[in-house]
Amino acid sequence: MRDGAPDEVLAGSPVWWARVTSWLGGQILAAQIPIQSGRVTAKADREVIEELSLTVPRFAAPAPGDDAFDWRPGGDARHPLARFxxxxxxxxxxxxxVTSQVWxxxxxxxxxxxxxxxxxxxxxxxAESLLARPRDDKMLTLVSPVGSLMTEARRLAPAGMGVSFDSALVDRPCPPAMSWSKNRLENLQEIANAWPALLRVDSWGQIRxxxxxPEIPNPVIRLKDGEGGTLISAPRADSRVGVPNVVVASTGNTSGADVQGVAALTSGPMSINGDYGVVTKEWSSSLLETEAQAEAAARNMLEAGSRxxxxxxxxxxxxxRVEIDDPISVARGDDPPLWGWVTAWDLPLTADGGDMRIDVGVSG
Known part of the structure; x- marks a missing residue:
């Protein structure tokens, strides 16, 4: 959850607007881009997670008192909206x-x-989040690991792109006998899956x-409808498409002993012992060297898939304030609240841009 205005302010029809600035090579090109409309969207299972769309007037002054500026980039490589x-x-x-306080x-x-x-x-x-950089910046030759998960994640990131790690993650060596693919983003995701960890991008565009x-969410955001609430609607949907109840994680390293970890749902409506049937997902990586590592990766993928x-x-x-992975509760009327995690969000950038939309993935 990001820092920002408290619930009571957001529920009270505050004044709000987007500040969009343009940068190139560490230099600011425009301190304020005038936007007519726009949205930022995020989805946890999308390759680059976050995307931005803007509509800008062709001619508009960057700030009150300034001369009108042409916001069409044309052939200007240093225009604030160019794609260089x-x-x-x-x-x-x-x-x-009420108080004129600003967040x-x-x-x-x-x-x-x-x-x-x-x-x-x-x-x-x-525009796309900066995870587009490792996706586009393919390596020219195949290379093998020379360090640990942390050092390899830093080494595989494009030049100038930072990588940070949750303090709860325990580093371990990478097997030197394997080779990375030429796709940097695939390699960074493989590290996340094998660790196990979640590959994300922070608000500064750096890899995180x-x-x-955890198995049970502890909500940091509590949505409710009615007086003082910000919840507008929360219809329900359900699908078994792409939802496994068994995950098998194994080593992709043929030079060592076979290693395999299996995680399965054995209770609840998706149990492998019930009418749901068995839906299996298989994944392999040379980063898995022990059964404990394979079992941890399988368990994390199973939980992420069933959520x-x-x-x-x-x-x-x-x-x-809402961001991907936030634990959240949703209460509608007299119904018991639903608990889960944010798996997607869609935020308007103008006050007249409509409601915000989020997807909450729950396990029950």
Whole structure:
């Protein structure tokens, strides 16, 4: 959960707006981009997790009193919205209408992917989180590990991209006999799966390895409807597509002894002993050298796969504090509250942009 305005302010129709700045090579190109509309979306199982879309007027002054500026990049490689490495910083500013107190919540940093002039006076911009960098920056040769999970994660990251680790993660050596693929992002994800850990991107656009989520959520955000609440709706949905109840993790290293770990749901409606049947997911990695490592990886994948088995798509008043993996409770009327984790969110960047939408994955 990010820092930001408290629940009572967000529930009281505050004044709020997005601050979007443009950077290139550590230099600021625009301190404020005037946006007509925009959204930031995130999904835990998406390759680069977060994406940004903006609609900007073709001609507008960056700040009151300034001359009008042409926001169409054209062929200018240093234009604030060009796609030559420009990065957009996004923050949400919230002001209480009662006390005039102001909170600023940093959302993230995004690399411009494309822009489009619709010939109707607006420019549309698409951008991605900085996990696009290791996805695009393929290695030219195959290399083998020379250190631990932490040192290899840092070594595989693109130049200038930081990597941080949850203090609960315990480092261990990588087997030197294996080779990394040429896809940096696939390698970084393999490290996360084998550790096990969660590969994420922080609000500064840097790589972050988080510890696996606990079995039972301890909500840091409690959504409710009615007076003083920000919850608008929370319909229910359910699907077994892509939801295993057995995960088999094994070594991909043919030079050593076979190692395998199995995790299975043996109770509840998805039990392998019930009418749900058996749905198996297999995964292998040369980073797994012991049964304990394989079992931990299998268990983490099983929990991550079964968590969104029951999906609750929630609509609420925009709350910039919400982020992926937040433990959350959702209470509707007199129904017992649902507990789970945020698996996706969709945040409008303008006050008239509509509601925020999040997906809450629960295990029961």
């Amino acid at each position: 490495g420009q990065q957009l910083d996004v923050s949400i500013v919230v002001e209480s209408v 600023e919540t940093r959302i993230g940093r995004y690399q411009v992917k494309s822009w489009d002039d619709d010939d109707e006076g607006t420019i549309s911009v698409k 390895y988080r510890a696996p989520l 969104p088995a029951q999906s609750v798509p929630v609509r609420l008043a925009p709350d910039p």
